[in-house]
Amino acid sequence: MEIFGHPDFDGHEQVVFGSDTAAGLRAIIAIHNTHRGPAMGGCRVFPYAGEAAALRDVLRLSRGMTYKSALAELPVGGGKAVVMANPGRDKTPALLAALGRLIDSLGGRYVTAEDSGTTVADLRTVAQETPHVTGIRERRGLDGGIASGDPSPATAYGVFLGLQVAVAHRLGRGLEGLTVSVQGLGAVGWRLAEQLRAAGARLQVSDIDGERVARAVRELDARPVAPEDIATEPADVLAPCALGGVLNASTVAALRVAVVAGAANNQLDSPAEDEALRRRGILYAPDYAINAGGIIDVAFEHLGDYDAASVRRHIERIPRTLDIIFRRADAEGLPTGTVADRLAEERFRAGAR
């Protein structure tokens, strides 16, 4: 297990292994790139099988945050933290405090946020030791309600706008009467479905939680689809809003949609699917471009100028970026995921502000 020589190292600026024996903390913080600003990214708590697994995860996620924030034109860089611990058992106040001191010791080069295995309550404990935490303050969110750092309304709004521009680009039409398959009705998927319905789209939905599906049928006039069938159900648009890896060799071959545009992370199982989608003439809205509303929300909170109108305006740059990607992909004959990466690289290599 090398660090500089790791296949996913990719020029990371810093990889910090932090430990606090008394508190039982073993954490890795990866700072991929700070050209545009402090490295921002969530803190994951997970009982990794070993250091190698934790390192691989943090390096990949950290790099992804650089690309995501750069593409979203935020003045922040990419980083991530992982804690080798069982979130159900090991998250003692002492461990969270030690994590806070570790983050604080980096002097603001890394700013943490919620991720799998951490809650807003956990991050508030962390924030007792360091100011470099975001996504924890109560404020009036995009939907007008009081939000406790929950960025899902912002994410859903960005996906809604991105889906719209993808449909306009590929099908030359609006949402009225469009059929959309929404895969997953969690915090983001549900809000997306609501907005699509309000805009006149017809919904097909799936979720592993039957209650949510039933509610969508009732409240959004949605057609229920089995989770194993939703990806390949005929529709105009597939909106993956559940797990990653939904676009693999077999699903891509079986897709019966013109557009893929949804909130899930890591939708492509491998880079090969990016090209396979292009060859099939399916327009793919790159996941980290379209789902950037959440990072925009927490970045604005951290940058200290949070108000819902500014966040909304910044999220409205997502469809503009997608439009650039779609046009460039057409002009250069490249898959959209590849073009997104290139555009992100141009944006973080140039720096910001």
Next chain:
Amino acid sequence: MEIFGHPDFDGHEQVVFGSDTAAGLRAIIAIHNTHRGPAMGGCRVFPYAGEAAALRDVLRLSRGMTYKSALAELPVGGGKAVVMANPGRDKTPALLAALGRLIDSLGGRYVTAEDSGTTVADLRTVAQETPHVTGIRERRGLDGGIASGDPSPATAYGVFLGLQVAVAHRLGRGLEGLTVSVQGLGAVGWRLAEQLRAAGARLQVSDIDGERVARAVRELDARPVAPEDIATEPADVLAPCALGGVLNASTVAALRVAVVAGAANNQLDSPAEDEALRRRGILYAPDYAINAGGIIDVAFEHLGDYDAASVRRHIERIPRTLDIIFRRADAEGLPTGTVADRLAEERFRAGAR
């Protein structure tokens, strides 16, 4: 190559892998313990065969600095930096500046200093990027001359005092007429020899540089001994002031002295020699206890209250600490190196200030 699971990890607080692709920097900074204060330790530049070798070196050296500074009752902790580079070819201004930025990003938790492969000039370049550098300011040193951060007069003075207390403890006498074998006539060994001679000791000296030996014969009335014979030459005291590892299984068996007290680092080839010396009735002044004058000197420079009188007074605590070690070793039937480690641990676990 694990980090947390590394055999030399020993509860390090942080291990930071820093890289700057443009500047060609790959560095590891290890922060072992900051209970007593910021981690202080030199920065080594060396063309390591690989990351594993660099990591092993930095972890061991960093831990050693915690023990050394704690035993010396300094309000600093232990750390170390290694740069994977060829000091004769790779130390560009860009690399040194990137190193400075990396050190600066740790916000003062690690303070760097000279080590093998770095010069005072290099560290002054580093210091253009960060205030967390010591051993670089010109000031009037212990010997009254203007020193450019060179701590060897301080180291030599501490070894001189430590040797004296070891001789008093083991032989119940002073330095007048005592025979001392000085192995190595570098910056520290030479100054030690001068002080011993001035105190009336008889010197036997060796060095791989014949010029230095000739000068000692001329100026200090020393008897020249071949480098390969000095360790086993009959004398009252052996003062190792050259390479580490001089006390190995075969030399310890062949020693013909009552006391070992010198400036070299890592004099014991392995912990077994600590006990072997005790069994032979040879009093060993633990290397990192007796040679702490240098870290005392650079720590005082960094702590901002440098004046030669204060440094001198702090160095005069070295023989007191050695006396505690010698008495405790006698009382508990333990080797002196083991007792030094335990005393250091008591001191850094308790914290300072």
